Amino acid sequence: MQRPPVACRRAVNQLDPSLPQYIWISDDLLSRVFRHFVHNRCIHQRRHGSHVPGPLEARRRGLKRRMTAVASPNTGAPIPPLFNFGALFRYPSSPEPSFKYQPPSLHNRQDALGPFPLDEVKDAACSSLSQSDLYPEPPQPPPTPNIDSQTPLHQEPEPDLPHARHIIADAEPSSPMLKSKTLHEGSHTNSLNNDTQIHEENNLQSGRLENSPKSEEFTICLKHFTSILHSVKAKDKKGGVYPTSSLFADLRHCYPNGSGAGDFSFSAVDSLTRFRWASEDIIMFLSSPDVPLPKLDSQRSIKFVKQLLKMSSTLDIVREDLIPILRKVFQKLAVNANSESSTNKPLGDAALGAVYRAIWERQLNEKYPTRLDLIDADRNSLHLFGKLFDDPFLGSNLRRLHNDQKSAVKLITDLMTIKTISRQERISHLSLLLNCIPRRLLNPWIVPVSTRLHASWNWGKPVSENHALNTFKTRFMAWLKILRCLDQSFADPNAIPFTAMGFEGLVVRKCQPSELGHWFLPQEQVYFLLSWLPYLESVREIPSQRVNSFIKEHYKFLALETNSRLDAHELLADLLVRLFQAKIPNHGVAKMILYYYYPEKRGRIIDILEHLVNQKTSLSSFKFLYQFISKIRQQAENESNKRDLHFASHLKHVVSKLYSIDKFSSIITRAQKSGLLPAVYANQPMTILLKKDVELVHQIAHQYSIDYTRSALQASRSIYGLYWYLALRQHAIGPLFTRALVRTALMRPLMENRFVSSRTLIWVCNRVAEVEGEDVARKVEYSFWVFRGEIILNAKGKWDEVGGVGKAHVNTMRRLGLV
Helix, strand or coil: CCCCHHHHHHHHHCCCCCCCCCCCCCHHHHHHHHHHHCCCCCHHHECCCCCCECHHHHHHHHHHHHHHHHHCCCCCCCCCCCCCHHHHCCCCCCCCCCCCCCCCCCCCHHHHHCCCCHHHCCCHHHHCCCHHHHCCCCCCCCCCCCCCCCCCCCCCCCCCCCCHHHCCCCCCCCCHHHHHCCCCCCCCCCCCCHHHHHHHHHHHHHCCCCCCCCHHHHHHHHHHHHHHHHHHHHHHHCCCCCCHHHHHHHHHHCCCCCHHHHHHHHHHHHHHHHCCCCHHHHHHHHCCCCCCCCCCCCHHHHHHHHHHHHHHHCCCCCCHHHHHHHHHHHHHHHHHHHCCCCCCCCCCHHHHHHHHHHHHHHHCCCCCCCCHHHHHHHHHHHHHHHCCCCCHHHHHHHHHHHHCCCCHHHHHHHHHHCCCCCHHHHHHHHHHHHHCCCHHHHHHHHHHHHHHHHHCCCCCCCCCHHHHHHHHHHHHHHHHHHHHHHHHHHCCCCCCCHHHHHHHHHHHCCCCHHHHHHHCCHHHHHHHHHHHHHHCHHHCCCCHHHHHHHHHHHHHHHCCHHHHHCCHHHHHHHHHHHHHHCCCCCHHHHHHHHHHHCCCCHHHHHHHHHHHHHCCCCCCCCHHHHHHHHHHHHHHHHHCCHHHHHHHHHHHHHHHHHHHHHHHHHHHHHHHHHCCCCHHHCCCCHHHHHHCHHHHHHHHHHHHHCCCCCCHHHHHHHHHHHHHHHHHCCCCCCHHHHHHHHHHHHHHHHHCCCCCCHHHHHHHHHHHHHHHCHHHHHHHHHHHHHHHHHHHHHHHHHHHHCCCCCCCCHHHHHHCCCC
């Protein structure tokens, strides 16, 4: 709606013509306003680690200032020329601003200088170093022997040469790594916060290299190392470029002398990681021949090896220049480990096995399976690490498994059945052997080994049956101990336990839990039943993917610490509860549990069923339970066994409770499908609904009586089932229920011209008399006779009109369409 012209003129007159056409805002004021208001709100305008606007924001502001100047020219400035001939003959200008954006200076000069300036290092080894000594020109490295597959591994580089401090791996000018790598690229320019500096100071004060005999010298060298990194960081911020070869030489110059120089690599790698160096730069620094690596004589060294393996797994293996670097790192580590004396062994076979497995897993990397150079390097490293084991038998078996993986199942089975060593030695040897194998190779071997252990004995001969059973028990229990050790060693909560895989071999051989279940621990008994679950007839209609996902989730549930202290019957009861909650039929598992505990531990059956009652959980079928109870009763009556009779009666009482729970759950399910369940009870769990079952049944009966989308016969049958649910549990019905009975059993059929028998009238009137009294029942009976008499008279009249002979039945007349 437009304003009238008078109002427009008044609005124009109210404007102040003396207002300036534009307002100039200086850059200083704009930056202070930006820092004050947009500091915490516009995250996209900040660079990482800084509080100033980035280059995109600077470009936008420059363009806005130029547009403002063109749109609102100053009266005092000369008029710009309308046409420029020089613009026709020069290259087109860049759309970016001509000026270079300069961020504000740091507020704290200590951040730029670093927490460890060079003048604070007062040690004799470091005080004589000047600025030119710290950053010398990189000398040309003389030819040095490279560590590759053609060089003998026992020949180590000589770090005591005068030029050894400035030698790095592959430092030729033509190397693509050194051409593309400068310090202002990659991860070296990332800023560090104050927490990193405080962390460094705390590490220096606490003496991080506790294994070194000269902690003071190590601390000074570490200060020198970090001061170089801080200085390089400040130099990069000012736009300088620091060559990679010179930087590596200076960092190597900080290493202490002596036999403990390799331990300094622990702190060096930690410092480089905190300064956010790229993984390939760290590995390139460690691959230098004059950078010593630690010995494998502590738990920290094993973690160091695993850290290097993790770094190497993140690299781009496709690049050709990374292959020799990775090969040198692993071979240097293996050469360093093999150069130790036989009396000074590493941590032990268990720790070395973890490193062996990590290298083997890296060799099995499916991302780049065609890199033969890398696979050969890992194979050589595995061969070198295999010589470090104290047990020569372990190393020889590892080589056999590595060279011929197809015969691994036969080899493990032969080691399980060998008689030349004791049972304890067999368990310890196989535990260490399998601990060195990657999980992806070990998983397919577990089930065949269990199957071969069971199939290796002749079970057909009755004479040797007991001997075969005892021998198999001894072998399989030893195999279970080995699998338990593997579960503790790998400790992967998302993977299937090795112990559970061992029971799958027994399922393949059709071994029942009732035969062998009493041998195992409580959790292992559940593993045995879970292995049988996909093969039961009760779950054939359930998709296999859904069953397998439930099994994996239940493995995680059993791994919880709270479940490790439960008894076997409690774990089995929880299995039935979780199956019921997952809507998977649980009567097949319940049947196996029933025959597993009967007759030796029949009391556990009652405990499991009572646990289901307390959890408001039921079974998917009760047919096998009633058959079992009738069978026990028949045998007890024939043998006059009072104990079995008492057990059967007690079991039937508990089963009746479960049956009522099952009926109530079916009532709720049918009401939900029909859309008649009240909205108040729609999202409540079954445990809460069972506490309000009487009230809820009355509400559902009322909803059935007023639902005219269903026939009168369907509604009366549903309410009749609700009545028997309350009657079996000895619950009284209320007036709401009796009115629903009268409405569905009497009134609605009569309103639809249907005949209602007097037997139905008597049953309904008895229910009404019990609840509302005899007077109300007589009124219902009187109304019924009057209503039904009118329907019969109407049908008789129609029958006489059409000339019918005999009695006029109401339902017949209705089918003929006469009523």
